[in-house]
Amino acid sequence: MGREFMHIFDEWADSYETTVQGRDEQYKAVFEHYDDILEEVAKRTNGITIEFGIGTGNLTEKVLQKGVELVAVEPNKSMRLVAEKRFPYLTIHDGDFLSFPKLGKVDSIISSYAFHHLTDEEKKRAFELYYSLLSESGEIVFADTMFVNEQAHEEMITTAKAKQFFDLAEDLNREYYTTVPNMKKILHETGYQVQFEKLNDFVWLTHAKKS
Numbered sequence: 142m143g144r145e146f147m148h149i150f151d152e153w154a155d156s157y158e159t160t161v162q163g164r165d166e167q168y169k170a171v172f173e174h175y176d177d178i179l180e181e182v183a184k185r186t187n188g189i190t191i192e193f194g195i196g197t198g199n200l201t202e203k204v205l206q207k208g209v210e211l212v213a214v215e216p217n218k219s220m221r222l223v224a225e226k227r228f229p230y231l232t233i234h235d236g237d238f239l240s241f242p243k244l245g246k247v248d249s250i251i252s253s254y255a256f257h258h259l260t261d262e263e264k265k266r267a268f269e270l271y272y273s274l275l276s277e278s279g280e281i282v283f284a285d286t287m288f289v290n291e292q293a294h295e296e297m298i299t300t301a302k303a304k305q306f307f308d309l310a311e312d313l314n315r316e317y318y319t320t321v322p323n324m325k326k327i328l329h330e331t332g333y334q335v336q337f338e339k340l341n342d343f344v345w346l347t348h349a350k351k352s
């Protein structure tokens with residue numbers, strides 16, 4: 142589910158690392174402090190963990206170094222191929238935020254730069270699914286682009302166009318970037334307490350636990 146953007150990653154897989162390193166001017170601000178952002182997720186990750194949308198495996202590498210037991214999920218074949226070369230000992234499942242291997246309880250559900258591929262309705266379904274999957278003290282830790290409100294989202298699109306960052310403007314229009322208040326509402330409605338932290342001009346950390 143939420144797999145309508147797969148063609149983008151077919152093309153992006155080979156150059157993805159140069160983008161996250163800030164060498165694509167249009168996405169420089171999106172990936173500012175990328176390594177620190179992944180570190181913020183990794184340091185809150187414990188125990189049996191599922192990571193969604195691993196991409197080329199940059200967050201994966203950090204959590205594997207911590208020794209967590211990891212179930213890695215990535216729907217895009219080109220991204221999986223890159224990650225499989227990097228972690229030949231790790232099974233990388235063809236799945237997504239809503240469709241993934243049957244598991245017992247997990248302690249951490251993590252993701253970076255990926256949850257915006259779900260509509261807000263799908264995000265809600267995902268959090269409902271995760272409620273029964275998480276252990277009592279389990280946590281959801283997502284880092285992803287969000288906006289303080291719809292006006293801030295619109296302003297970011299206008300700014301991108303003014304800078305002639307047309308790919309970024311199209312991306313911000315096309316995908317399902319939500320607002321912090323919407324995310325809070327969805328998480329409260331599905332039985333979680335949540336804290337947010339702004340990590341750069343685009344990315345927020347969402348850290349949720351069962352209420």
Ligand SMILES: C[S@@+](CC[C@H](N)C(=O)[O-])C[C@H]1O[C@@H](n2cnc3c(N)ncnc32)[C@H](O)[C@@H]1O
Nearest residue numbers: 142143194195196217220237238253254255258
């Ligand atoms: C921008 S990349 C982020 C990769 C990596 N997590 C990182 O931080 O660099 C987004 C990833 O989300 C994956 N993705 C897209 N739709 C998804 C979905 N519905 N469920 C899970 N992952 C999805 C893409 O295939 C891609 O690998």
